[in-house]
Ligand SMILES: NC(=O)C1=CN([C@@H]2O[C@H](COP(=O)(O)OP(=O)(O)OC[C@H]3O[C@@H](n4cnc5c(N)ncnc54)[C@H](O)[C@@H]3O)[C@@H](O)[C@H]2O)C=CC1
């Protein structure tokens with residue numbers, strides 16, 4: 356079942372990434388609606404994508420699938436605005452960290468199918484990871500629709516909602532950790548006397564190469580790392596320093612903290 360009309364409500368960074376991906380994937384702008392809080396933002400979206408910005412109430416009435424992408428802190432207010440206008444049977448997909456399907460179901464008309472999705476910004480280059488979990492009224496048909504929409508901008512994976520906060524910490528926030536790593540490695544290159552642009556180029560290509568091997572080689576990351584780590588060579592000196600600085604433990608702590616924050620946002 357392909358929806359006739361999809362609305363993205365609260366079209367900020369992730370909403371725009373999804374919208375742009377849907378358009379690249381062949382969705383006609385006439386089947387897409389967007390809502391934005393600020394008129395300048397609405398005008399920007401119309402100009403950039405040729406989509407129609409509408410008030411939230413109108414989106415709720417005229418789109419058969421609603422994708423909600425405000426900040427978690429703004430979700431309750433958005434739902435209050437939408438509830439009187441959401442006809443029975445509308446599929447509601449939430450892209451917000453932490454917010455549970457139960458939170459949304461309680462505020463919308465009884466029986467509304469709700470799906471929670473955690474995507475990430477690589478949707479901008481069709482390399483998103485989107486983790487999909489159904490609420491109590493979402494059927495296989497609804498899930499297939501979410502797969503279709505989010506599958507257009509990358510990979511999708513279905514997980515039980517109990518694992519969404521962990522997924523948010525890993526793949527939702529994940530790109531930020533890699534960008535942070537690139538920043539830190541660039542600083543190291545500067546420290547070693549390389550020009551910033553050259554250091555950046557070396558690191559980005561190393562990252563792209565490593566990511567492609569991780570995805571395509573079928574090898575375990577430990578094997579891939581061991582293949583780089585020559586006995587008595589350079590890499591093991593670096594690895595020793597990373598272990599001395601407890602970088603592995605820092606990642607575990609960091610990702611646990613992100614998971615905890617996702618839980619807090621939904622509480
Ligand atoms: N940025 C990211 O990498 C990811 C973000 N998310 C989730 O996506 C959501 C949005 O995050 P961002 O796009 O980064 O934030 P953002 O702040 O760029 O976008 C949210 C947008 O919602 C709009 N908005 C809020 N209330 C509204 C209302 N009542 N009516 C119309 N528009 C309204 C805001 O004006 C803003 O433009 C969050 O819930 C976040 O947890 C999920 C995965 C990745």
Ligand SMILES: O=C(O)[C@@H]1CCC=N1
Nearest residue numbers: 451452523527528529
């Ligand atoms: O930082 C955040 O809260 C959002 C959710 C996942 C990625 N960005």
